[in-house]
Amino acid sequence: MQRKVCALLMLLSVLGVAGVNAESDGDPRDPWEGFNRGVFAFNNTADEYLVQPVARGYRQVTPAIVDQGIANFFNNIGEIKNMANDLLQGKASDALVDGGRFIINTTVGVIGFFDVASYIGLKRESEDFGQTMAVWGVGPGPYLVLPFLGPSNLRDGAGQGVDSYVSVTGTVDPEAARYGMSLLDLLQVRASLLGTEGLVSGDKYTFFKDAYLQRREFLINDGQLKDDFGDEDFESFDF
Template sequence: MPSSFRFPLSRLVALCAVLAVAGCAVAPPRTDDPLQHFNRKVYAFNDTVDKLAIRPVAVGYRKVTNPPVRRSVSNFFSNLRMPITVANDLLQARPKQALEGSGRFLVNLTLGIGGIFDPATAMGIPDGDTDFGITLARWGVPEGDFLMLPLIGPTTMRDVWRLPVDSYFFDPLHYLTSNHKFHHGVYYIPSVLYLVSLRAQAIDAESFLESAYDPYAFLRDAYRQHRLYKLYDGNPPADVIERMQGLDQKGFDPDQLLQEQHQWEKKNDDGAAKPANAKGATLPAGTTGHG
């Protein structure tokens, strides 16, 4: 999408992360969030914008379209963004995955009529998904602090670099808009449709976020777990899973971890009030609300 155009994506990324890791083993609550005070304010802002502007549009989109149409739109944009994955597979020194991604892109572009259909999946070609944040991770760059950005959503100090790099160098939409002179903002239409379609997909998972004791913490942990699974192609090593779950800790007590999480957040949130939509519901013992 054009690098200058962004929607508020905090709820979107959280809900997509929930869908992506549903059924996976989950991590104990995290307390390594030194930017929490700033992040919570940005989350509240993004959440408000989403509720007032983005979600109503996504709901309207679902009302005027049927599942086959929405699936075709999703297929089209997934295939259009495949060059981002291919480029990063090359940067990660993974030629096999880059070749598979290139094959998938070409098959869907031709046999799939521009990517509207997905014959590549029926042919058994894997659907990879990576970005520059994962590229940096594979080359040993540490994750850094969790960061919530206005009108963008959750990221980390490492992952934030995927926004300018992938958007400017690898996204076909960027080259389309930079090499053609459109009038009246017409070049924004594909990006708007792409983001609305993503937001519409996430509506079905909203109950996970709304029932969380602390939606911000839910989002933060869901995002980080989602990125971890993506780093390991959905199959983290056993020792990574154990560390993520806290199973490697002697005397592991999930209830105690959850209680410590709540106490730490209250202590470090400068007296901020409990989230407005935290209806007293607590997450299952030892979870962050996803999995």
């Protein structure tokens, strides 16, 4: 895990210094479009010929209740990250909710296999270090597609490195078990997205870029949108 984090941060540093001499279609958010499209094509090919087939096999042999339990387990582990980033952002009440969710789901929910906390009204909110840096005033930087990890930007890519370094799974021994857990997490998430390919329209690269950037803006602002006049929006809602 630490090697993956170091490699990611090294890549981000090289990109930041070199500027990635690649052609762009004029989107100011995406000055490295030539490079990004190349990585996107690589990721897309790997997904089509490797990840998708394995995810379909996983879906076929895994009962729905077990699949949901695995998703709940990894969400529960993620509550530690959520709580830490809530505290770093000054959201004490949200940190208490995340801490409560972790305690309840780890105990009553059988190490997180069952999401009991949601049933009693403790809503899960996802926080990460990229969002924390945004709250601190750090700009997103150029859009960036990372090998295997997909859409990101300089700020959020660095944030992923920090989150990975301090994650609970990073403390698991032996190393093979650690990577096995990470692979299972990735596989479960990919399997949950099977069948959504039909929602993609137009240029696939642009579709995913816009979807990612809009989603990140939504998360950073905690669901608070703005109208065309720049006023705070009327209501917060989930995608």
